[in-house]
Every structure is written in structure tokens, then in C-alpha cells.
Amino acid sequence: MNDALFTLLNSISPMSAGLTAHLSSVLVSREIARNEVLLKRGQVCSHIYFVERGMLHCFYERNDVKITAWFMQENDVIISAKSFFLQIPGEESIVALEDTVVHGISFQELQDIYVMFPEFNVAGRVLTSKYYMQSEERLYYLRRERARDRYLFLLNTQPEIVRRAPLKHIASYLGITMETLSRIRSSM
Amino acid sequence: MNDALFTLLNSISPMSAGLTAHLSSVLVSREIARNEVLLKRGQVCSHIYFVERGMLHCFYERNDVKITAWFMQENDVIISAKSFFLQIPGEESIVALEDTVVHGISFQELQDIYVMFPEFNVAGRVLTSKYYMQSEERLYYLRRERARDRYLFLLNTQPEIVRRAPLKHIASYLGITMETLSRIRSSM
DNA sequence: CGTGGAAATTGATATAAATCAAATTCGCTT
């Protein structure tokens, strides 16, 4: 039932039977209904989750406007980065955009695994670098491109997001207003 | 002479004598004069460097305009992320903005260290997460703030950059034109 | 030192996108 997660982890660095068994024993599955909150602003992001099915977004607020920081879907590993790594309260909230199933472990359990199974640091390092690269890529086009080109880039690189997420969240993710995105769409 | 680097690494995860000795033996120091190129667009970022002294910036081009992706200075570990992690040619160049001294090792040497000294994966993981958080933070204010507020944020969080880097590079880093940044400055 | 080219400033104008304001469509819930 956690096949996808174990497939992912084994593809990064094959896991010993002991590590596999231990990880299985501490993983907790959780169903999150559409619009349900997984992490609320002001809380510490205490868990790291693997998305089995569904989609979520992470956002923060300016004035009363929600700005989406990312969308994550099947096969993604999700955290509110700063809050999780530093175990401090964060500005970000995480909410499911569809009915979602995740498997998670706590920060402390993860640290324990890093100590008990040092080879697991490889997976931690590789997955962190994956999301780091994604983050840099987003910066790249936010600084560089016009609204229309940012949308086209998203359409090319992550068509799933465009298909599944509401327009207003896509707009804030691209750093533009929903009116502008609506006009971009109708002009295509 | 590599004190700062070893201090940093030991603060993340104390290093064994064997690891310390091995790392010392493979580290290569390099002086880079102001305006000298450390990595050129189209090349594979083959090395990871620790900055002992000086400052560099990483940039890419659109049309003929250079866009700064980051500034790095003393105590930073630098790579062109995607090019280094995937060992593929990248769009980014890295150039010294001051006379600079770095200590570096190759991608392959780093992989060897991860295998020979698994505990070094901890340092890799922690440093990657550090720069990942920085990248997310940059995204945060690029999406959310106006030109003036982005500049103020930079001034608050990384005053060294503002003091040491040329205005035109700071402007592109903030995703604005140098004329706009110049006007923001004169209005303060 | 003095000078030539790069960097920064300043001004005038253009424009992409934001904002404000309805109107319309969509999609739940009963």
C-alpha cells in the first residue's frame, strides 16, 4: 500500500530489510478531505508526508490574499520547508485541493532514522536537492518572464497543476492576479 | 587554512579524523580574480566550492541581459544547482565580483566521500536544506512584494550584498531594472 | 593624475498588469 513511496526510496538508494521494516512501522497513513487543513499557519510543521494520491497546496497570506507557494501531488514529498527543518512555527498553511491520501512520519522519527540507518541520509539529501532545484527553477522564471510566459512555462512543465488546480491559486503561484490569468487564458 | 570550512562542517556533524584527513587531501584551493569566470554557461558544474574570502555571483541571460540568480560570499558553499546535481551543462555562469579564494572538490570526489564516509551525507543534507530554505524565501518575496519592499527586505536580510555588489546586479537579482532600483535608492 | 569606458542617475514616455466593479458561470448542497 506504500508501494510508491518504497519504490521511490529504493530508486534513490536501495534500502535494507531492517530500514524497510522500521520505516513501515513508523509511517502513518492519513486521509485528507478536499479543503481540509494539513498544516495551519502558526503551527510547527511536525511531519513530513509522502503523497499517495491527491493534490495539496501550500500558501501564505499577504493582507488577506492567499499566495500559493507550491502545489504537490502524487509521489511528492511535502513539508513547509523552513518550519520543518528548523522546527519553528511558520507562516505557511497546507490544504488539500482534492481528497488526498498521505503517509507521514514526524520530524523526530526522521532524525532517529537518520541516526539508526545512516544510509537513509542519502535519500534525505537527494530529495532535498530535488526540491531545491525545483525552487531555483521557479525563481528563474519569476524573475525573468512576463505573466504570459510564466503561465506557458507552467503549462509545459506541470500541466497537471493547470488541469487540477483552481485558477485563482495558479495565478497567485505565478505572482499575478486572477484577472490577469483569466485574460491570458482567453487570449490563447 | 581551511579552518572556516572545517568549523562549519564540524558544527553540522562532527567529523572523524579519517574524514577530516581525507577531505583535506582532496580539497583544492583556488584564487579567482575579480571578474574572472569560475563556471561558464554551457559547461557542467563539475566542482562544489566553499568560499573562504570574497564574493561571487551566478547569473543567466535572457536576450542579452544578465540576471543574477544569487550572490555568495564568505562561508557559503556554491554550485550551479541543477548543473551540479545532475552533472549536465547549465545555463548559469559564475563570476567573481571581488578577488576571491575558494576551496573545492569535484562531483565525483564528493560522491566517493558520501560512500566512504556515510556520515558525511548528514552535512550534504543539512547544507542542501539550508540553501533550499534560502531559495524558498527569495520566492516568497519575489511573488509577494513590490520592487521597493523587495529591496528593503534584501537590505535587512543581506546588507552585505547591498554594500558589496554593483547596483545593476542587485536590480536583476530583485527582478527589476537598474533604473527602478536607482530611483528607489534616491527616494530613501 | 588624467582619461575613457562602464556604471549609475535622471527624465520622458509607454505598457503590462493591478485594481475596482459588475456580470456571468460553475458546482455544491439540499
Next chain:
DNA sequence: AAGCGAATTTGATTTATATCAATTTCCACG
């Protein structure tokens, strides 16, 4: 299936910032 609130679209206007165009200032180098 109807109705209601949320999401999206459309329109009019404003605004922040880009762009184009000269100066002026700053340094690096002879």
C-alpha cells in the same frame, strides 16, 4: 433539479515599472 455562494470572466481605469534616451559620476588603467 433549483438555488446560492464561490469562482471566473469581462470591462474601465489606474499605477508601478519598463523602456528609451541623455547626462553625470565613478574608477581602473596607463
